[in-house]
Amino acid sequence: MKQRHSVPSTTRKVVTGLLIVVLLSIGLLLKVVRNFGLAPALLPLDANGTSPNFILPPAISLGILLRDKAVSLWDFTKGAMGAATGMTVYEIIQIWMPSRTFDLNDIAASFVGAVFGILLGWMLFFRVIGQDGGSAHRTRRSTE
Numbered sequence: 001m002k003q004r005h006s007v008p009s010t011t012r013k014v015v016t017g018l019l020i021v022v023l024l025s026i027g028l029l030l031k032v033v034r035n036f037g038l039a040p041a042l043l044p045l046d047a048n049g050t051s052p053n054f055i056l057p058p059a060i061s062l063g064i065l066l067r068d069k070a071v072s073l074w075d076f077t078k079g080a081m082g083a084a085t086g087m088t089v090y091e092i093i094q095i096w097m098p099s100r101t102f103d104l105n106d107i108a109a110s111f112v113g114a115v116f117g118i119l120l121g122w123m124l125f126f127r128v129i130g131q132d133g134g135s136a137h138r139t140r141r142s143t144e
Contacts, residue, residue, distance in 0.1 A: 007070050024055070050109035058114070
């Protein structure tokens with residue numbers, strides 16, 4: 001059975017690291033905009049305060065690709081959904097935290113962000129690997 005895997009490489013680490021930095025920078029920027037009123041034109045991108053919940057699951061799941069180990073798409077998906085589930089638990093706990101508020105939109109944003117992260121990772125890093133461990137991509141053979 002053929003499965004999708006991401007094999008370790010320097011390119012994978014560099015691109016993954018850059019994506020994580022960009023995602024976390026966007027999340028931090030939107031939080032600063034919301035809390036301190038800087039660059040109010042960016043406020044609509046915060047989607048009613050749900051941007052951290054959207055951005056964190058992809059950043060966490062992409063972090064799995066920083067390891068020096070092949071990662072299956074299934075393990076990558078479990079990481080993204082685990083991050084979204086953890087954020088959901090935190091959101092539910094906020095019901096009992098006096099200075100925090102529970103918001104169903106944050107839970108939805110966490111799972112939408114996880115799916116976004118899975119799709120982003122799948123498009124950029126995963127390829128089909130055959131049973132023998134080699135790439136299942138066809139190679140051209142010389143017809144001479």
